[in-house]
Amino acid sequence: MWQVRFHGRGGQGVVTAAELLALAAFSDGKYAQAFPSFGSERMGAPVMAFCRIDDTTIRTRDAVTCPDVVIVQDATLLHQVDLFAGLTPRGFVLINSTRSLNALHLEEFLSTLPVGHVCAFPASDLGLKYLKRPLANAPLLGGFAALTGLIRLASVESAIRQRFPGEIGEANVASVREAYDHVTALTAEQQGILRR
Numbered sequence: 001m002w003q004v005r006f007h008g009r010g011g012q013g014v015v016t017a018a019e020l021l022a023l024a025a026f027s028d029g030k031y032a033q034a035f036p037s038f039g040s041e042r043m044g045a046p047v048m049a050f051c052r053i054d055d056t057t058i059r060t061r062d063a064v065t066c067p068d069v070v071i072v073q074d075a076t077l078l079h080q081v082d083l084f085a086g087l088t089p090r091g092f093v094l095i096n097s098t099r100s101l102n103a104l105h106l107e108e109f110l111s112t113l114p115v116g117h118v119c120a121f122p123a124s125d126l127g128l129k130y131l132k133r134p135l136a137n138a139p140l141l142g143g144f145a146a147l148t149g150l151i152r153l154a155s156v157e158s159a160i161r162q163r164f165p166g167e168i169g170e171a172n173v174a175s176v177r178e179a180y181d182h183v184t185a186l187t188a189e190q191q192g193i194l195r196r
Contacts, residue, residue, distance in 0.1 A: 001052055001053070001054040001058065002052065002053045002054065002068050002069065002148075002150055003050070003051075003052050003064040003066065003067045003068050003069070004018070004021065004050065004051040004052070004053070004064070004067060004068065004069040004070075004071065004144075005048060005049075005050055005064045005067040005069070005070050005071070006018050006048060006049040006050070006051070006071045006073065007046070007047075007048055007070065007071070007072050007073065007074070007077055007081065007083050008046075008047060008049075008072070008073030008074045008077070008136075008137075009043075009044050009045060009046060009047060009073075009074050009076075009077070010043045010044055010045050010046075010047050011043040011044065012073050012074060012135070012136065012137065013073075013135055013136075013137035013138075014036070014047050014048070014049045014073055014137065015034075015036040015047070015049045016137055016163075017049065017071070017073070017137035017138075017140060017141060018034035018035070018036070018049035018050060018051045019034045019049075019163075020137070020138070020141055020156070020159045020160060020163060021034065021051045021053075021141055021144065021151070021156075021159075022034035022051050022053070023158075023159035023162060023163065024141070024145075024151045024152075024155040024156045024158070024159040025051075025053040025150075025151055025155070026159075027151075027152075027154075027155035027158045027159060028151050028152055028155045030053050030054065030055060030151075031053070031054050031055070031056060031057055031058050032051060032052065032053045032054075032058070033051070033052050033058050033061075034049065034050065034051045034052075035049070035050055035061075036048070036049045036050075037049065037050065037063055046077055046080070046081055048063075050063060050064040052064070053150065053151075065085075065086045066086040066087075066088060067086060067087055067088070067091065068088050068090075068091050068092065069091060069092040069093075069094070069144065069148060070083055070084055070087055070091065070092070070093050070094070071094045071140055071144065072093070072094070072095040072096060072097075073096050073123075073136050073137060073140060074096065074136075075095055075096060075097040075099070075104065075120075078095075078104060078106065079105070084109070087113075089112070089113075090113070090114055090117070091113060091117065092113075092117045092118070092147055092148050093110060093113065093117065093118045093119070094118075094119055094120075094121075094140060094143050094144060094147055094183075095118075095119070095120040095121075096120075096121070096122070096123040096124055096136040096139075096140060097120045097121070097122065098122045098125065099120065100120065101118065101120055104120065115190055116147075116187040116190050117147070119143060119147055119183050119186050119187060121143060121179065121182050121183060121186060123136035123137075123139035123140045123143065123179060124136045124139075126139040126175040126178055126179055126182075127139060127175055129175065129178075130171040130172070130174045130175040130178075131168070131171050131172065131175065138160060138172040138173075138175050138176050138179075139175045139176060139178070139179035140179070141156045141159075141160075141176060141179075142156060142175070142176035142177060142178070142179030142180040142183070143179045143180065143182070143183040144156075145176075145180055146179070146180045146181075146182075146183035146184045146187070147183050147187060153176070153177070153180050156176055157173045157176060157177075160172045160173055160176065161173065
C-alpha cells in the first residue's frame with residue numbers, strides 16, 4: 001500500500017489534491033481513499049490531507065503516520081512543522097518552491113533518500129500561468145505522477161476533468177502536463193549528474 005501525506009494551509013486545495021489523487025488511482029483500477037485532518041482551523045492555518053492507494057481493499061482509516069510520499073504545498077511550513085516525520089527510507093518528497101533544496105536547507109536531510117526521490121519545483125507559478133491564481137495542487141499531482149510512476153498522467157487528467165469540467169478543468173490539465181514534464185526533466189537531470 002502507498003500512503004501519501006499532503007501538507008499545506010487552509011484554502012490552498014490540500015483536501016482537493018488528496019481527493020483528486022484518489023480519483024486518479026480509481027481510474028487506474030486501484031483502490032484508494034482520501035480524507036483530511038483538520039479541526040476548527042481557519043483559512044491559512046496548517047492542514048494535512050491523506051491518500052492511500054493499493055491494489056486490494058484498504059481497511060485502515062487512521063491518519064498516515066508513515067508516509068511513502070510527502071507533498072508540501074506551502075514551503076513556509078518547512079521549518080515550522082515536522083513535515084517529514086515517519087517518512088519511509090525509500091520515500092518520495094515533492095515540494096512547491098522556487099528555491100532549490102539547498103536554499104531550503106533540506107539538501108543534507110533529504111540526501112538520505114534515493115536519487116530521484118526528491119523534487120522541488122514552482123507549482124504555484126504553473127497555477128498562476130494557467131489559472132491566473134497561484135494554486136499548486138493540480139501541478140503537484142502532475143509532479144507526483146512523474147516522480148513516483150504510481151499513477152498515469154492520463155488518470156490525473158481524467159480525475160481533474162471529472163471534478164472540474166470545462167475551461168477550468170482544461171487549464172488545470174495544462175498545468176499538470178507542464179508539471180509532469182518539468183519533474184521528469186529534473187529527476188532525469190539528478191540521476192544523470194550522479195552517474196557521471
